[in-house]
Amino acid sequence: MTRVLSLAALTALELSPPELVSTAAAAGYTHVGLRLIAATPTEPQHAMIGDTPMVRETRARLDATGVLALDVEIFRLRPDTDVARDAQGIVETGARLGAKHLLVAGNDPDEARLTDNFAALCDLAMRYGIAAHLEFIPWTDAKDLAQAARIVERAGKANGGILVDAFHLSRSRSRIDDIARLPASCFRYAQLCDAPAAIPPTMDAIVAEARAERRFPGEGELDLVALVRALPRGIPLSLEVPTLELAKSVPALDRARRALAGARHVLAQAEGRDATHSTGALTTQR
Numbered sequence: 001m002t003r004v005l006s007l008a009a010l011t012a013l014e015l016s017p018p019e020l021v022s023t024a025a026a027a028g029y030t031h032v033g034l035r036l037i038a039a040t041p042t043e044p045q046h047a048m049i050g051d052t053p054m055v056r057e058t059r060a061r062l063d064a065t066g067v068l069a070l071d072v073e074i075f076r077l078r079p080d081t082d083v084a085r086d087a088q089g090i091v092e093t094g095a096r097l098g099a100k101h102l103l104v105a106g107n108d109p110d111e112a113r114l115t116d117n118f119a120a121l122c123d124l125a126m127r128y129g130i131a132a133h134l135e136f137i138p139w140t141d142a143k144d145l146a147q148a149a150r151i152v153e154r155a156g157k158a159n160g161g162i163l164v165d166a167f168h169l170s171r172s173r174s175r176i177d178d179i180a181r182l183p184a185s186c187f188r189y190a191q192l193c194d195a196p197a198a199i200p201p202t203m204d205a206i207v208a209e210a211r212a213e214r215r216f217p218g219e220g221e222l223d224l225v226a227l228v229r230a231l232p233r234g235i236p237l238s239l240e241v242p243t244l245e246l247a248k249s250v251p252a253l254d255r256a257r258r259a260l261a262g263a264r265h266v267l268a269q270a271e272g273r274d275a276t277h278s279t280g281a282l283t284t285q286r
Contacts, residue, residue: 005236007032007238008239012255036073055093059097087124187231
């Protein structure tokens with residue numbers, strides 16, 4: 001089985017979505033992740049909802065290169081979210097671009113309301129053939145794997161899932177072993193990167209590391225081999241590796257290639273094609 005490896009938007013956030021598609025193709029990826037809604041007010045804002053020139057150009061680049069859209073992001077479930085009103089545009093545009101997955105963040109401290117809205121979002125996404133994935137992030141209101149699993153289970157939707165990001169798995173102090181205790185159907189794709197084993201002492205420092213200074217797969221100290229083995233066999237992996245300091249001197253194409261090479265090496269180890277790996281008691285195992 002050929003593993004789907006996708007270039008996530010955050011790895012090369014300086015690129016517009018059409019440029020990201022072309023870069024993914026040039027670097028050797030088969031898939032790409034598209035950020036339709038900016039995650040923060042300070043990052044680049046692109047007109048990527050609806051029938052806009054940039055959406056049309058992105059669709060044209062996908063068609064021209066043969067690269068496929070794996071997922072679109074990021075939809076935040078907030079206390080004032082009206083799913084029917086607020087999510088229609090991103091779901092419709094994601095379907096237009098051919099995406100099969102929607103990345104969701106939980107930004108609502110009322111877990112019951114968050115669960116209800118996630119269920120409503122799944123219902124909407126289902127009509128477009130899209131699965132919705134709740135990403136647990138330590139500074140959000142879906143803080144760790146256990147909480148995300150509880151919300152997804154209570155939502156009870158066939159197209160609802162959990163998005164495991166190697167960085168957030170570590171920094172939320174969730175455990176790789178706990179992945180195996182959940183139904184495999186919870187996990188349809190995952191995000192891969194690396195990081196130091198030591199968790200920064202403050203949440204502000206964790207946020208800064210997450211958004212700007214991760215490491216390429218295999219260049220840090222997380223047990224990515226164990227993580228890949230714990231996840232359902234063969235699910236797509238999105239390579240989300242922001243390296244803003246490096247980006248000052250290294251072009252996006254070179255960084256995308258380095259992420260891809262690192263992920264392929266990790267996969268070779270996980271599949272037993274590289275006998276040099278020895279599993280250690282790293283952050284994700286504690």
